Amino acid sequence: MSDEVVLCYSEETGLAEELVRLARAAAPSDGSRVRAVVLPGAPADAADRLVAAGAHGIDAVTGAASPDPAATSDGLRAVVVATAPTLVLIGSTKRGREVTGRLAGALDLPAATGVTALRLDPDGIRVDREALSGNAVAVERIVRRPAVVAVMAGSGAPTATAVTSVDRRTHPVAAFEAKTERSEVRPKAGGQLEIEKADRIVTIGRGLKKKEDLAIIEALAKALSAEVGCTRPLAAESGWLSDDHWIGLTGHRVRPKLYVAIGVSGAVQHLVGMRSSKVVVAVNKDPNAPIFAQADYRITGDLYQVVPALVKAFA
Ligand SMILES: Cc1cc2nc3c(=O)[nH]c(=O)nc-3n(C[C@H](O)[C@H](O)[C@H](O)COP(=O)(O)OP(=O)(O)OC[C@H]3O[C@@H](n4cnc5c(N)ncnc54)[C@H](O)[C@@H]3O)c2cc1C
Incomplete structure (x- = not known):
């Protein structure tokens, strides 16, 4: 098993914790490193939770918080350039899938979304994805690295693996220039049920x-x-x-x-x-x-x- 640098991000901290646990299990070699990205506006305890989940490193992006997925993609791109990961894992939420496409497009990287299982093989990254409305599983191999892979919640992440020391870095990102403007924000009909x-x-x-x-x-x-x-x-x-x-x-x-x-x-x-x-x-x-x-x-x-x-x- 070769050494990996896996970068994990989700706007949902719980899902980001799952990604970290999954990455630790998928890349178990001593030389592999699992890093987690914390963007402006994340909960105050996000970094601590990600370390507790097993992250060897925390990449905190500094700058103004923005709800725009393009800003998220810009922040992640800065971290990818600085840390040179072999694999980027993103939570496959609605927003995460958009960010995956933007990030992969910006850096010309292969991408897969809706992934339910992942294995790092010597000849590529093997991913299982839901297909045909959930009636089938498509098994695919991504042969080019690094790759951006969006993983669904509940994809079997095991328990946390402890770390002895944490490498913390900050990445200042230039002010984000939005290409779209938010004209109105309406509360969801039916309240805030999660x-x-x-x-x-x-x-x-x-x-x-x-x-x-x-x-x-x-x-x-x-x-x-x-x-x-x-x-x-x-x-x-x-x-x-x-x-x-x-x-x-x-x-x-x-x-x-x-x-x-x-x-x-x-x-x-x-x-x-x-x-x-x-x-x-x-x-x-x-x-x-x-x-x-x-x-x-x-x-x-x-x-x-x-x-x-x-x-x-x-x-
Ligand atoms: C692309 C696509 C995406 C979809 N996505 C979703 C999705 O995200 N979620 C989803 O739910 N569906 C989705 N569907 C729709 C899905 O295919 C079904 O049509 C839908 O789930 C059926 O809903 P239902 O079980 O309420 O209704 P029905 O299939 O009509 O079933 C009603 C059931 O109620 C029972 N019943 C009737 N009266 C009583 C009674 N008095 N007491 C006890 N039982 C009774 C009947 O026996 C029957 O089993 C999707 C379909 C497509 C094509």
């Missing part, structure tokens, strides 16, 4: 007959101290719930300890977003619903009878 962070989720699907019936789902969520999630039709078609609740391939990816799927058929595009849940309970009147294949506990029945009974049992 469903990815929920430990327990009660998800409702098209088994629900009308919007008013959401009350029984909310009652169950309350009884279980859970957040309410939904399938795409309830957010994108009927609009009964905001996009914050939408789980799946084109919605949010969640990994709660408890996932209760009610009146959800279990289409693959939905399963992609919830299959890392620890315990899955499904309620469906169709005994052949595909969601049951994913469930640890199966309740075959009408949700209008089952859910009030569950509320009574847990309230």
